[in-house]
Amino acid sequence: MLLRQVRLETRLFLRRKDDLFWTLAFPLFFIVLFGMIYQDMLWEDLGLRAIEYILPGIIVMALMTSGIMATASGFAEEREKGIYRRLALTPLKRHTLLGGQLIQRYIVILVQTILLLIVGSLAFSIRIEGNLFWAWMVVTLGALCFLSIGFLLTGLIKTARAANGISMVVFFMLMFLGGIFFPTQMMPDFLRSFSNALPSTNLNDVLRAVMITDLGVGNVWRELLVVGGWFAGSLALAVRLFRWE
């Protein structure tokens, strides 16, 4: 049953052009764009090439397109159309339906990450000195965190239209204030302290530390804790506010 749902969700995903654009084309476009702009530029105080700074950020951005945008607008739309109501009349269990969606999103997130890593290392010769196992674990935590935020939004917002718009605002805010395209050190102080509390900023720092550099998880435990906190908080609220109709 679960496998059937995963296959269904995958088929639906591959046929939704907006999902394909936001989750696959959009992040790839940015990595190529910044790769060409920055080329061999170095960011001295970070001791990294600019593109090496950007890559983990783009991966975080990709996680947010799947976890927040596609999830919130997709779920709200299917709910509004009454699809879940119709399925409730069949013997299909609701946790199977939800499980299928979550697994499919996670698969897309892994595909996005791997694609970005491949493009980054082949086209722009980004060196990956960190630990890929830990990178995978961090991506998984990020996926859980953003999926929780995505589902929290569907609990808070009733209509598909609003879910679409609001999830996009949340996405862009987390992206631009999340130190994805430029280091938070470049921001004015008041923005920076706000930015430092966001899940995107912290996930970005953790992912860079464990994947690009060999800093290891031990040196970014504070940031990891912030992401974990966002995950736990959003999940608790999402479960409480969750609605099928």
Added chain:
Amino acid sequence: MSAVVEVRNLTKRYGNLVAVDGISFSVAEGEVFGVLGPNGAGKTTTVEIIEGLRKPDSGEVSVCGIDALREPERIKELIGVQLQATSLYDQIRVKEAVDLFGGYYRKTTPTATLLEEVSLEDKRDSYVSQLSGGQKQRLALALALVNDPAALFLDEPTTGLDPQARRSVWGTIAGLRQKGKTIILTTHYMEEAQELCRRVAIMDKGRIIALDTPGALITGAGLDSRIEIDRPPEALRSLLKQALLPVTITEDGERMLLHTKKVSQALKEITRIADEHDIDLESISVQKATLEDVFLAMTGRQLRE
């Protein structure tokens, strides 16, 4: 005949509003049972309680002898439902949709058979988003039939369809009736109830105000039939008004309407008068009272408001 669906003293309140007010009925095997009433009468709430989508405040529901309120999961395998609004993923094809739903049940009917039954064979590879309103409704019907259900629930199956699409959905339902399917159908179209249903429960304000065959409901209401003469010559018009006929006459523009319970006697008299004065009766017709008239007589309101 055994009862497939049995409802006893069902009540559902929303705040102060009593949506369903202690209703009881049973549907026999192979019967097409209609629930007719205006919008807001409680039809949809009633069927959605039987289907397990809503919980009643009190009452009992059984389907094939199984307590539907205690064991909703077992009921799901036994029933097929077409909801009022069609609701499916836009990005799947007709055939895929039927296969998908088939996968949810233990017992299934082959996809090809179902598509033939609802005349959608030539649309099997079309996306759901490409279907017309009537085709979507027929697909919803196919999905409701996917588990060869013991009871089929159709909630306003033709609301919002154009007359031609409505006829085609009626044709499909009539085909199912012929095969002996047990069907519970809600509608606010009296023609639909009259055309398809063996028995009809007329609902108003959460109660069943009458329950019988369409014919018996009309006869029982003691309503007049209507003889209609379109544009009678002036001479005939005044002759009929003067004659002592067992009718009540009203005029509706050019039309003359003669209401009566004694149709054949009135017709005989009318033709005799016309013959005596050498007037040709060009356009005369007789109409029996309809369920619409029954509803009007019982509630003082129209079915469609």
